[in-house]
Amino acid sequence: MxxxxxxxxxxxxxxxxxxxxxxxxxxxxxxxxxxxxxxxxxxxxxxxxxxxxxxxxxxxxxxxxxxxxxxxxxxxxxxxxxxxxxxxxxxxxxxxxxxxxxxxxxxxxxxxxxxxxxxxxxxxxxxxxxxxxxxxxxxxxxxxxxxxxxxLYGYAFVYDTEAYGDNPPTSWADFFDTEKFAGQRSLYKWANGSLEAALLADGVAADALYPLDMDRALNKIKSIKDNSLYWGSGSEAHSMAVNGEASMVMIWQNRGRNIENDTDGRYKLVNNQAIAMPxxxxxxxxxxxxxxxxxxxxxxxxxxxxxxxxxxxxxxxxxxxxxxxxxxxxQQPYAITSAMNIDKIVYNDPEWWGKNGGDAVNAFLEAIS
Amino acid sequence: MNILWLSVSDPEPGLGNYANLFESEALPRIIWTTVRICIITTLLSVSLGYCLAYAMVHAYRKEQNMMLTFLLVSFWISILVRTFSWLMLLGRKGLVNEWLDAIGIISEPIAFMRNELGVLIGMVHYMVPYAVLPLLVNMQTLDQRVMSASRNLGATGAQTFFRIYLPMTKPGIVASVLLVFILSLGFYVTPAVLGGGKVLMVAEYISVQLLITLKWGIAAMLAALMLFGVLVMLWVMNRFMKLSTVFGGATS
The missing domain is CATH 3.40.190.10 (Periplasmic binding protein-like II)
Structure with missing residues (x-):
């Protein structure tokens, strides 16, 4: 301790x-x-x-x-x-x-x-x-x-507007597409949200996420592993974006707002398919x-x-x-349940995470290390 | 004791946690990563530390004091500050990469950080001062006349170093290796930050099992394993040489 x-x-x-x-x-x-x-x-x-x-x-x-x-x-x-x-x-x-x-x-x-x-x-x-x-x-x-x-807080992502000026990424599928959108990615290290994002990117429907298909999610995560960093705390993710270490960073919305401010708008938040965490x-x-x-x-x-x-x-x-x-x-753009975002978000299932979270975190850590 | 008990009783009584070591694919890999990084860190830190200590012992009194001050001052700088300084220096948009890019040596940034190399750089940097201290104490107590005698009897400088000086500093080297290796095993902050999440070491894994996944049995098992690992290491060292001399006791 x-x-x-x-x-x-x-x-x-x-x-x-x-x-x-x-x-x-x-x-x-x-x-x-x-x-x-x-x-x-x-x-x-x-x-x-x-x-x-x-x-x-x-x-x-x-x-x-x-x-x-x-x-x-x-x-x-x-x-x-x-x-x-x-x-x-x-x-x-x-x-x-x-x-x-x-x-x-x-x-x-x-x-x-x-x-x-x-x-x-x-x-x-x-x-x-x-x-x-x-x-x-x-x-x-x-x-x-x-x-x-x-x-509620949400897992969304920010992207570097200078890297993808005219054709910005708009979904998790873009986030996981390193051919169309070259550059480093950064994901949350404790699996939460990262797994959902991977499945959404792989084409799973938002209402069919749970129970999570772990193998499928981990394969998707591994497919961009060479281009990925992983952050464990909000400040770490923040510095990865502000220091330009990654072109797309998965992030909580309230942090996303700080990153937009600290980079004078160079990094921009994408709320589409944000995963709402209770x-x-x-x-x-x-x-x-x-x-x-x-x-x-x-x-x-x-x-x-x-x-x-x-x-x-x-x-x-x-x-x-x-x-x-x-x-x-x-506040609308940064609030996950605001009128402009609420129809685009995906809800986390606490029952699944409560029962399987420990194993999921370990499997995720094993996949990325 | 509590930890040993937990490792055989949680979640259910038995050796299930230890069996995990052989059944799981990941645990051996994490342990191997840890041991590998610790061994490389120890080798590099002790070699660098040896050079430093050697230079310090043979410097003039005034310079020696200054070097010792610098060495001790480095202990005051928090590990987090050091870790993040490395990121600013060697990160993708760090000073070194920007500079190399500006003078046209590289077109893509070199990945110094957020990988195993980054962890090694950070750890070696942290450990060198620890490696120097035992060596310094050991070297200062050597009888310089022995070296003079060796040269006098016709040995070359290299021969004197390898056949006289090096063996005489063996207790210092062993103490330094033990200190650095054991400290490295418990390293936590540096691998987590500089490894970019991809370099998972035992200490961090234990803390995850304790705080996040609530697999206390696994955490206790790994902690017990590390404890025994260190004890076995001490025992093996003791077979080769009297450890009491390392820790300052008299040679019998």
Missing amino acids: SDKQFMRETLVEGAHAFKAGKMDRRTFLTLCGATGFVSATVLAGDAEAAADHVVMWNWGGQSEECHGSAIGEAFTAATGKGLKFDTSGPLEGKIKEMVNSGNVTADVADADLFNAVSLGPTGHLEAIDYSIVSKDKTLPGYALEHGVSII GAYIVPKGNPAGRDAVMKFIATAQEVDAQLKLLDCLGMTPSNPAAFGSIPED
């Missing part, structure tokens, strides 16, 4: 011992000093100390500020409870480890909907309470027993703030107002159909 996480765990342990009277004040403060935190932050980070706030586990960066302004403020106004953050990134393995250790410090994780399918049945997640959270305020099929989709809120089993508080928080995030603010601040597209009509004009 990372140093940051180790520090945090040390401090949380310390805070417990301090509260239980097993550690004196001086030792505790020394510990705080040694790990580089002032005691106020430590006590704030120790969620179990008080149930007057909800701890959101997200990916840091801008999301801390955006989740605060889009959801946190409305949530505090309605319930009087605050919102705090753990920005270490709720990867599936970390959630499992946290619940297994019995030391759950986060209330809600900003994760993927397929995490709800893989971690739910193994008892690592609280079920969503649909008397508080609404099934109608997300897309059909994206309100599952252990998680509900709050936002980003979901899931609740680790035994969360400290209690089930009721966290369900209210999730319900707040479903509101149209919060949905539009998340789009404005983070570039994450609303999943609540009531918000689709209110997407502002200038």
Whole structure:
């Protein structure tokens, strides 16, 4: 685990011992000093100390500020409870480890909907309470027993307008056609989206994607392997485009917008056949703030107002159909469910990914390495 | 201990995870990639490190101090910064390729980065300072009179080096090889970035199994395998020479 996480765990342990009277004040403060935190932050980070706030586990960066302004403020106004953050990134393995250790410090994780399918049945997640959270305020099929989709993000791609000026690529088929469109490609390394894109390029119909034909997808991926790079994080993909390492880069839409801006329009986003991924809120089993508080928080995030603010601040597209009509004009090209994009997109199946995701990622890694 | 237990108990009790090693086509390939890259890195780093250490020991006091400072300063630079600096230097649109293109030597950019060569360049660069330190300590303790005696008795410079100097620095070389090889095995950031996703090494694979695919049994099995691999290596080394001398103990 990372140093940051180790520090945090040390401090949380310390805070417990301090509260239980097993550690004196001086030792505790020394510990705080040694790990580089002032005691106020430590006590704030120790969620179990008080149930007057909800701890959101997200990916840091801008999301801390955006989740605060889009959801946190409305949530505090309605319930009087605050919102705090753990920005270490709720990867599936970390959630499992946290619940297994019995030391759950986060209330809600900003994760993927397929995490709800893989971690739910193994008892690592609280079920969503649909008397508080609404099934109608997300897309059909994206309100599952252990998680509900709050936002959508999409796998689209950007291309270099200087390389393909008059005859730009318009679909995944073009993306995978290295004869007609020469140049390096860059795909997502953790298989998600890359597999769907390969199948779409190979002529599979959008509504017949699942269950994914792994062999067919991997063959397509391998067919352009010599011209491909693979990125593992958004910033890596960003730098591959900005530094001109690849002529077409598969990318999340909100990142695509940043790339367009950073290259002064040299790279352009293509939304046709973008693959919509349901980003979901899931609740680790035994969360400290209690089930009721966290369900209210999730319900707040479903509101149209919060949905539009998340789009404005983070570039994450609303999943609540009531918000689709209110997407502002200038955001339309970058919002996957906007009127101009919604008919062109393909929906990810979280059930398939939840059950087969692990094997799919490994098969993908084996194919590209 | 926990890891050993996990490797035989998750997802189901038994040696299934270890059997995977023989059944799967990919695992041996990943391990082979790792071992191959680590061996090449070690050879290059220790050779370069040897030259550096040799130069340092035989430099004037003042220059020696300056070189040592530069060496230590390099430890302060974060691995991420170094990795991305290489991309800016040697990437497709990096300084070197642009320059070569401008003076007309190449028409297509040379693929230095985002492949195995890139990983090797990045890793060797990171490991050289680690290789130098044990060698430096070893060389500084040598009795210079032995070399003078050898020359005095009629040996040529090359003979003195290969028959006297090199054998005497063997403990330093072994320590340096062990240090670099073991550190390389755990390398994670550099291969992931400079390899462009195509160079998959064991350390990264373990982290994927832990965090993304939740195959903790496989991760534990690979971790245990690496642990035993290192222990076996130490044991073999110990057969050839007393390891205690490498780690600074007295020669008996």
